[in-house]
Amino acid sequence: MSIQIIILGLLETNSYHPYEIKxxxxxxxxxxxxxxxDGNLYHAIRKLxxxxxxIEVKQELIVQAExxxxxxxxxxxxxQIKYMKFFTNGSWSLNPSIQH
Known part of the structure; x- marks a missing residue:
């Protein structure tokens, strides 16, 4: 499963700080x-x-906050595209020995 799918899914309902996502x-x-x-989380965020x-939304009240x-x-x-690809290509299985 791609961490990008989780990030995008969480952001559909709210804006989050990367630490909150983790x-x-x-x-x-x-x-x-x-x-x-932290490395793969921030890499996925940079890629997205x-x-x-x-996008990153700066907090105006807190000067040095991320x-x-x-x-x-x-x-x-x-x-939505990533969801479809993920679930239609069979990579959703938790057991790699199970073929779809």
């Missing part, structure tokens, strides 16, 4: 499905920003 992933045990490190799927991430329309569309 916290939600860990609290829901999604790290059992995909590896979650480069693809114009998400920005929150917000989903753009392209990101919402991209999320």
């Amino acid at each position: 916290k939600i992933i860990l609290e829901n045990n999604w790290d059992k499905l995909i590896p979650v490190t 920003k480069k693809e114009n799927c998400i 920005p929150y991430i917000k989903l753009l329309l392209k990101g919402k569309n991209n999320c």
Whole structure:
């Protein structure tokens, strides 16, 4: 499972700080499905920003705070495409020995 799918899915309902995204992933045990490190989380965020799927939203009241991430329309569309590809190519199986 791609961490990008989780990021885009979470951002469909709210804007989050990257640390909040990681916290939600860990609290829901999604790290059992995909590896979650600061490195791969921020790499996925950078890639999604480069693809114009998400943007960073600066907090005006807090000077040195890291920005929150917000989903753009392209990101919402991209999320739906990634969902479809993920679930239609059979890569959703938790057991790699099971063929679809």
